[in-house]
Amino acid sequence: MITVYSDEHKYHHGSGELFRGSVVPCVENPDRASEILSRIRTIGLGDVRPAHDFGLSPVYRVHTERFIAFLQSAFDQWKSISDNPDALPSAWTSHRPSAEEPQSINGWLGYYSFDAGTPITAGTWRAAKAAADTALTAQAIVREGAPAAFALTRPPGHHASSEQYGGYCFLNNAAIAAEAMLRDGADRVAIIDIDYHHGNGTQAIFYDRSDVLFVSIHADPAQEYPFYHGYAQETGNESGEGFNVNYPLPIGTGWERYREALDDGLRRISTYGPDALVVSLGVDTFDGDPLGKFRLTSDNFTEIGRRISELSTPTLFILEGGYDLESIGLNVTNVLCGFEE
């Protein structure tokens, strides 16, 4: 399987996130991508190709212009009020989008975000744009006929909505790639999100639409981040009704229960009959991940890849979360190798 990778991700390296009342070192860091890349090379998964620059047009199909302008300029404004290398929001509104868009950086940060764990640093925009390009480059490889490709994206994307960042995510790489698939001729695209955390951004982006089916298997938001979305009763809106499928699972979920949700989700996708599939690939469902409380083993990831391959649909894997540096390379490549078996 071809991997697309850009070194530019290293420009996003936050120093701190607010966690349980303290600012602690960022758990989403460049070593994650390095570990996966190293494993890909060690096992000889396939070519590793650079990302091309696709400009901003495909990004604007998912995100608003004012949100992109914010991401591009937020850190410069932050520098005028703080020497801190990380811009974090400290106040927010529960009345978006009806609330006024503020003009000051602290108001701006809270307006466009939904957590205080996602620092904007000097290089964040550059890295986020490169991640979107990485996803788009891999999408082009699938479009040109490859059965699958892997976008080794960092920062991740599935929590970002059209106008809000958070959960370590700025641009929604999976949504941008899905839109590119539609533009390239697909009538229906399915996204399956297997990150431990609900893909609230992806859900929000496609919630009113039937041309993208979103299926997410994740920890119950009543207990786990992102807390406010990801419930089973969230099934879509208007013409999107029935095209959003959430499988919230309890803390402690192991393979058996997970497999049931996965198989059910894959059946839903099979019935939908998509022309292409995007996999939001998080491996923080691993037993031992510092941010996850599921109990999947490394072998389970191979099995996940195998089951996804049974859809026999052109498939684009896009990296989301996974924070255990010792296992992340193994678990990600197990999914990819399982798919290719």
Added chain:
Amino acid sequence: MITVYSDEHKYHHGSGELFRGSVVPCVENPDRASEILSRIRTIGLGDVRPAHDFGLSPVYRVHTERFIAFLQSAFDQWKSISDNPDALPSAWTSHRPSAEEPQSINGWLGYYSFDAGTPITAGTWRAAKAAADTALTAQAIVREGAPAAFALTRPPGHHASSEQYGGYCFLNNAAIAAEAMLRDGADRVAIIDIDYHHGNGTQAIFYDRSDVLFVSIHADPAQEYPFYHGYAQETGNESGEGFNVNYPLPIGTGWERYREALDDGLRRISTYGPDALVVSLGVDTFDGDPLGKFRLTSDNFTEIGRRISELSTPTLFILEGGYDLESIGLNVTNVLCGFEE
């Protein structure tokens, strides 16, 4: 003038707030109240009386039961996940109240708050309840015939709405006192908020109603906290239309411009003809306040008190912000003495 004061405020003493990307020592701390109390005694302003316990009924007229249950139990839940003495939210939703109420403490904190600068500590509920009782005790003194009284409340209240805390505020002492005035027979109550920061909580509580006129003079929210409310075009809703009056003023505002807004606001109140007046008394408009960028002098505060007294309405002063410990006692008592001149 009689002051009502309770030592219980000392139970709320947060250690840190998120400010410009770092957790820094809380600027809202018990020394604020001590300084004011000391000044009141030094100048012999009048009796200092203890607060009575009014139970929860008057609190429930402003805040929802589930919000009070949250404030009462949040810290106990926090203890189960963290040794940090301050509970701070780190994620939030822009979809209240339609979002699901989460069941985990981190989700809960974000659901009921709008900033990460307002720690909930072991003693926060106790102090917040005592502050409401302090306001209600002072309200009873005015009801019984005193021309005015001063509630030396801490934590402050004007940012708290029926279901959200933030801006160092948990229970809206001014709103609770205004409701008590209505219950005691007032047909119309006016609230004038002269804190540097917009009283977004008080505005939200009375936004649809005509029996409480809310007038606020504050820094432009486009530039200053609370960022998302406090604009001039926010004039009330439904039967409250026309009964919400905001005077956002630019950074650097001095006495002349401030006085114009004050006089205009007092004219609006005079026309309204309230049976009683609540003053949300912040002195962070002082030139030198660490959180404010207006340029009022200590003499200006005397003049503010004098002008408010010209309404010849029973008046309840309730403490809100003001963070310069050297001047806070002088500036607060200047308002009160100006009123009594």
